[in-house]
Amino acid sequence: MTNIDAIDDLKAQLLLIERWEQEQKDLFFWEKxxxxxxxxLDRITPKxxxxxxxxxxxxxxNYVQSGGQYLISKEQMYRKFFPNEEQDEGSALxxxxxxxxxxxxxxxxxxxxxxxxxxxxxxATTGIGGFFTLAIDIPLLLGISLKALQEIALSYGYDPxxxxxxIFIVKCLQFSSSDIVGKKAILDDLAAFHSDExxxxxxxxxxxxxxxxxxxxxxxxxKKLFQMIxxxxxxxxxxxxxxxxxxxxxxxxxxxxxxRILEKLKSAGEL
Numbered sequence: 719m720t721n722i723d724a725i726d727d728l729k730a731q732l733l734l735i736e737r738w739e740q741e742q743k744d745l746f747f748w749e750k751x752x753x754x755x756x757x758x759l760d761r762i763t764p765k766x767x768x769x770x771x772x773x774x775x776x777x778x779x780n781y782v783q784s785g786g787q788y789l790i791s792k793e794q795m796y797r798k799f800f801p802n803e804e805q806d807e808g809s810a811l812x813x814x815x816x817x818x819x820x821x822x823x824x825x826x827x828x829x830x831x832x833x834x835x836x837x838x839x840x841x842a843t844t845g846i847g848g849f850f851t852l853a854i855d856i857p858l859l860l861g862i863s864l865k866a867l868q869e870i871a872l873s874y875g876y877d878p879x880x881x882x883x884x885i886f887i888v889k890c891l892q893f894s895s896s897d898i899v900g901k902k903a904i905l906d907d908l909a910a911f912h913s914d915e916x917x918x919x920x921x922x923x924x925x926x927x928x929x930x931x932x933x934x935x936x937x938x939x940x941k942k943l944f945q946m947i948x949x950x951x952x953x954x955x956x957x958x959x960x961x962x963x964x965x966x967x968x969x970x971x972x973x974x975x976x977x978r979i980l981e982k983l984k985s986a987g988e989l
Contacts, residue, residue: 723819725988728979731819735976742893742901742969781864782884788864789879795872798825815875815978822978823971825873830967833866834960841959842952859959863891866963867970874974886911890973894965908973 781788796810799817814822837859844855867887868878876883886908893904947954983989 723982725983725986728819728982729988732976732979732983735972735979738972739905782888783881785879785884788861788868790865790868790872792872792877792879795869811872811875811877814872815981817875819975819978819982822874823975826870826967826971826975829866829869829873830964830971833862833869833967834963837862837959837963838956841955841957844951844955846949846952855955855959859962860891863963863966866967867891870967870970870974874978876974876977882911886973887970890970891966893973894962894969911977 792810796814799814800810840858840862841855844858864887867890871878871883871887876886878884878887889904889907893901893908980989
């Protein structure tokens with residue numbers, strides 16, 4: 719499994735990921751303040767918008783529990799890796815997991831680029847209507863984020879239809895918008911996926927998945943408030959959705975890349 723990746727290269731990349739993790743704990747001042755405005759916004763948001771957001775959160779809960787409507791087509795991803803080849807689902811994931819790391823990285827980068835373009839267009843479109851389209855924007859952006867994370871999971875040979883992977887994906891989603899304390903706790907949770915003994919603990923922690931999603935929504939903070947301005951919201955919406963998707967996708971890439979590197983090193987007897 720590891721004869722196509724130099725051990726020194728894998729270790730060097732692992733150090734880069736660990737350095738990135740440390741950098742994520744240093745938030746900008748405005749990000750620390752980002753939770754306040756939505757607490758105030760909730761008080762003035764019309765009931766029908768609150769209900770639509772609640773429905774979207776319920777659907778995301780279904781994603782955690784059963785995959786819901788957000789599951790992607792794995793076959794399309796397999797064809798990207800192995801064009802013109804018929805693939806058995808199990809063997810396709812195994813084959814992807816044995817590919818060189820740079821091949822996986824290139825696929826993940828293409829997914830990030832595509833998802834970023836989609837999020838940018840969607841943010842500009844929903845930004846036209848200001849306040850009322852904000853209720854549409856949030857679930858759409860979450861859907862785009864989930865799609866990108868699932869495709870990134872497949873890019874590194876992991877099956878996003880499995881519940882444990884769906885939990886890992888939601889944790890990545892949560893990590894990208896958490897504060898310093900939250901990031902540290904989530905990094906510990908994600909690290910537990912390398913230990914069979916702790917994976918059950920991580921799964922039980924997500925029984926309160928609604929809090930995870932409310933946290934993600936609330937952390938849009940004042941940044942999303944700018945999108946409430948009609949027309950001008952197009953610019954804010956495009957920029958904010960683009961940056962949000964990039965943050966989410968970068969987290970997914972780093973976390974899945976780290977898991978694959980550790981597995982390759984373990985297989986080579988280096989851990």
